[in-house]
Amino acid sequence: MKKSLFLILISFFTSISFGQVKYETFRSIKLDQNRDLKIQLPRNYEKNEDKTYPVIIVLDGDHLFEPVAGNVDYFSYWEDMPESIVVGVLQRKTREDDCRYDLASYLPEGKGAEFFEFIGQELLPYINETYRTAQLKMIVGHDYTSNFINYFLFKENPIFQAYINLSPELTPPMEERVFNVLSSAKSDVWYYLATATNDAENIKKNLIAVDEKLSTIENPEVNYFFDNFDESSHYTLVGRAIPKALETIFEMYRPISKKTYKEDILTLETSLYDYLVDVYNTTEKLYGFKRQIRVNDFIAVSTAIEKKELWEELEPLGKLAIKEHPETMLGYYYLGLGYEQLGEPKKAMRAYENGFLLNEIAFLTKDYMLEKVNKIKEDFGY
Structure with a gap:
């Protein structure tokens, strides 16, 4: 009896530890029929009453919902992407009609x-x-439905900002249409495309050619990614592509990586301070909530500023760090270093002294801040 009760409790707590999955039947006037949905809500959705969440619509929900929902739950648990609402549309009996297109215009027709x-x-x-x-x-x-999701790109104001194309079976003009739309996009678009070495030969060959064309797009609003997975098939690539797509699409959400630091930040020709602010402003706009700027990201940007000797950018960075992490010495250190390098030792000394009174963080200790103060006093006789 005790063992049975224990197993019931374990099952209960396990079920509530993951995202809540709901099964709904939606009555569609457009289709004049009921459609079955699977909906996964984020963990603690009910408790976080003021929080909003991105939405991921999954076609082929019969087999794609679980791998997408599982990866979303896992990534968001580790804060590698924002918690999101995942909606699976079941299409096992209607898939062909749902994605039907005209053979002349190659645009949705009839049931499509x-x-x-x-x-x-x-x-x-x-x-x-x-x-x-x-x-x-x-x-x-995925394949047939992946071709279909591209039609939403063609609307004047697309309702989707991110597209995950898993081995799409594209219609003949789709390559050119997608190229034209992405080339002229005036707002952020994330476009992910995947095939595999053991994919259907006609699909693989076509997608490699599509990638060659889309790779030439130089529109800064477009974030384009392509994968050709080694030794995967038309179906097994799904298990590799979904986490890779989420990882690339939500790169901006994660802490600044070594790759981003080397390829994006160090090569930046505009303000590094503005780059950091823009990243967090963009994620706030997209994800619907404001995040505290990570200490890791402050350090990455400040390291680049020092490396490029852009000392005037340390003052606004320091003021921002004081606002974001007021209990630590981080912001005052940046102020002190900036003033010191710009030839203002008195202001630098005061900044270091203010920082000395606050909490240690990362590489900054009270001994280090005191050493900075004493060095200025010694050099300038204060």
């Missing part, structure tokens, strides 16, 4: 056009009205 309107005019508005959603919307598809 109705399904397109169902997603944009019924499903997404319902999710927005029912749940607390942020601006960022993403859509995922």
Whole structure:
């Protein structure tokens, strides 16, 4: 009896530790039929009443929902992406009709056009009205449905900002259409494309050619990623592509990596301070909530500032660090270092002294700050 009770309790706590999965039936006027949905809400969704969440629409929800929802739950648990609402659309019996297109225009027709309107005019508005959603919307598809998700790119104001294309079986003009839309995009777009060495030969060959074309796009608003997975098939690539897509799309959400530092920050020709502020402003706009700037990110940017000797940028960086981490000596250290390098020793000494009174952090200790103060006093006779 005790063992049975223990197993029941374990099952209960296990079930509530993961994202909440709901099964809903949605009555569509556009399709004139019921559609089954799987919806995973973030952990503690009910408790975080003021928090909003990005939305990920998953076509082929019969087999794609679980790998997407599982990866989203795992990534967000480790804070590698924001917690998100995942909505799976089940299509096992309707897939071919849902994605039907005209053989002349290669645009949705009949049931395909109705399904397109169902997603944009019924499903997404319902999710927005029912749940607390942020601006960022993403859509995922595989082969036939992956071709379909690209139609949402062609709207004047696309309802999705991120597209995960898993081995899409593209219509003949799709390559050129996607290229033209991405080339002229005026707002942020994340576009992920994947194939594999053991993918269907016609799909693989076509997608490699598509990548060659899309790789030439120089639009700063477009974040394009491509993977050709070694030794994976048309179906097994899904398990590798989903985490890779989430990792690349949400790179801006994670702490600044060594790769980002070397390839993006050190090569930046504009303000490093503005870069840091813009990253967090953009993520706040997309994800719907304000995040404290990580100490790791302050250190990455300040290291680049020192390396490039852009000393005038340390003052605004220091003031920002004081605002974000007021209990630590980080901001006052940046102020002191900046003033010191710009030839203002008195202001530098005061900044170091103010920092000495606060909490140690990262590489900064009270002994180190005192050493900086004493060195200035010794050099200038204060």
